[in-house]
Amino acid sequence: EPEVTQTPSHQVTQMGQEVILRCVPISNHLYFYWYRQILGQKVEFLVSFYNNEISEKSEIFDDQFSVERPDGSNFTLKIRSTKLEDSAMYFCASSEVMGQGKKNIQYFGAGTRLSVL
């Protein structure tokens, strides 16, 4: 089964530093997503991305966050100035289509654990 790949698996950073989390979606997928899970809490939607634009974002996804598809394969999440509360597992996902069709299955990566000290 094709996989979504995320790097690094664990990122440790100091508060106030910028971090970039990287994802390689499945090659023929066009829609990309970031979710996060703070320890002990639910997996929460952050943002969806299509055709080099944000399709939808949650309240969590404020000006400190940005996403980019810098080339044909990578999809990145940048946090400009990390806070302690940004510590979480960040999951990338991709899908072939969006909307309600049966091909809209989101495939997830293994996640990047971000620890902000």
Place this chain on the structure above:
Amino acid sequence: AQSVSQHNHHVILSEAASLELGCNYSYGGTVNLFWYVQYPGQHLQLLLKYFSGDPLVKGIKGFEAEFIKSKFSFNLRKPSVQWSDTAEYFCAVRSYNQGGKLIFGQGTELSVKP
């Protein structure tokens, strides 16, 4: 706001026991429903999904789930668990008028004792 509830945070079973994990959602419109599983150190993997049709859906590894619209539920079942089913299980919902995002439950950790 739309929400998903999983009633069990941690379930411990012996091998061969039957499993049922509860999932309820709060949205009244048309929804797509999913169960994902995350084995230790691995990615979230789709177990099964419901879009329409037969409310009893079968997934991988012997799992099944039943959509009961009147109860807003999508419970996951397996007649006989194995040690290898030890993992975290997530229920997720996507509503028709909220784009592509998934709304997740808080997850249920399943520990199966050999």
